[in-house]
Amino acid sequence: MEDNECRDGRKKVRLANTPLSASQILTRILPSGGGDAENLQRILRLLTSYGGLSYAPYVLQHHQDALMSMWPLVHKAILDPTIEPFLKVHGEPAYSYYGKIPEMNGLMRKAMSGVSVPFMTSVLEGYNGFKGVKRLVDVGGSAGDCLRMILQKHRFICEGINFDLPEVVAEAPSIPGVTHIGGDMFKSIPAADAIFMKWVLTTWTDDECKLIMENCYKALPAGGKLIACEPVLPDDSNESQRTRALLEGDIFVMTIYRAKGNHRTEQEFKQLGFFAGFPHLRLYRVLDY
Numbered sequence: 001m002e003d004n005e006c007r008d009g010r011k012k013v014r015l016a017n018t019p020l021s022a023s024q025i026l027t028r029i030l031p032s033g034g035g036d037a038e039n040l041q042r043i044l045r046l047l048t049s050y051g052g053l054s055y056a057p058y059v060l061q062h063h064q065d066a067l068m069s070m071w072p073l074v075h076k077a078i079l080d081p082t083i084e085p086f087l088k089v090h091g092e093p094a095y096s097y098y099g100k101i102p103e104m105n106g107l108m109r110k111a112m113s114g115v116s117v118p119f120m121t122s123v124l125e126g127y128n129g130f131k132g133v134k135r136l137v138d139v140g141g142s143a144g145d146c147l148r149m150i151l152q153k154h155r156f157i158c159e160g161i162n163f164d165l166p167e168v169v170a171e172a173p174s175i176p177g178v179t180h181i182g183g184d185m186f187k188s189i190p191a192a193d194a195i196f197m198k199w200v201l202t203t204w205t206d207d208e209c210k211l212i213m214e215n216c217y218k219a220l221p222a223g224g225k226l227i228a229c230e231p232v233l234p235d236d237s238n239e240s241q242r243t244r245a246l247l248e249g250d251i252f253v254m255t256i257y258r259a260k261g262n263h264r265t266e267q268e269f270k271q272l273g274f275f276a277g278f279p280h281l282r283l284y285r286v287l288d289y
């Protein structure tokens with residue numbers, strides 16, 4: 001009998017949800033034999049490399065046909081920067097396209113949870129800017145994982161609002177202390193003492209970022225704080241692995257989200273913030289991620 005089987009009377013039954021080893025998986029997908037369990041194990045090790053959470057949905061999200069088929073079309077963003085390759089081919093922008101296909105929408109939420117939880121662990125270890133906040137809104141908060149972690153660490157925050165597109169929050173899990181609100185950040189953002197936002201500005205053009213940040217400004221009291229977690233490009237390009245990963249992410253944004261959406265430098269963020277009414281920018285770097 002195999003590890004994931006047991007006896008029910010005289011019958012041999014297979015237990016659901018029992019972990020399978022790489023070689024057990026291989027015998028199921030290649031019943032006639034063959035395959036390399038060690039190489040399969042190496043892939044599984046990567047996919048599960050973030051603690052209890054899986055990195056797999058993020059890898060899968062980026063490798064869906066609808067996104068992969070865009071890579072040979074990168075040049076289109078140079079020929080016509082008014083429209084990103086994704087929109088040119090699929091006839092609508094990425095987020096509304098995901099929103100119409102429940103599997104893509106669900107995968108995007110899971111992908112964000114898988115990468116955001118380890119990232120937020122690093123942020124919350126060092127960043128101390130939530131003091132005095134009672135009501136916090138997460139703009140583009142997806143399934144609400146970032147808010148859940150912030151509220152768990154900072155018990156003085158009594159109310160969290162997870163604000164995202166209606167079709168995204170409709171499937172978000174319930175989280176103690178968090179209310180999910182569906183809406184459009186280009187129209188208005190729920191009022192709060194402070195606003196948190198992660199991996200949102202980078203996908204949009206400068207004009208769109210100004211509009212989002214202006215809406216944040218309107219939702220905040222005088223002197224209120226916008227805490228934006230975004231990739232920050234170095235002023236000068238260099239050969240570090242980190243910079244090259246950032247530059248690759250920049251091209252991903254150009255191809256999928258907005259031909260003129262981009263990763264930005266500290267100075268570029270400062271200018272956008274200044275335009276929207278935020279006079280000071282303090283940079284906090286998360287380097288161990």
Ligand SMILES: C[S@@+](CC[C@H](N)C(=O)[O-])C[C@H]1O[C@@H](n2cnc3c(N)ncnc32)[C@H](O)[C@@H]1O
Pocket residue numbers: 095112113116139140141142146163164165168183184185186197198199200
């Ligand atoms: C890259 S994801 C980041 C998710 C989350 N902040 C995180 O870091 O895990 C960007 C999020 O912005 C949301 N979004 C896109 N357009 C939006 C809009 N017009 N209004 C509100 N949220 C929007 C998407 O649904 C998505 O959840």
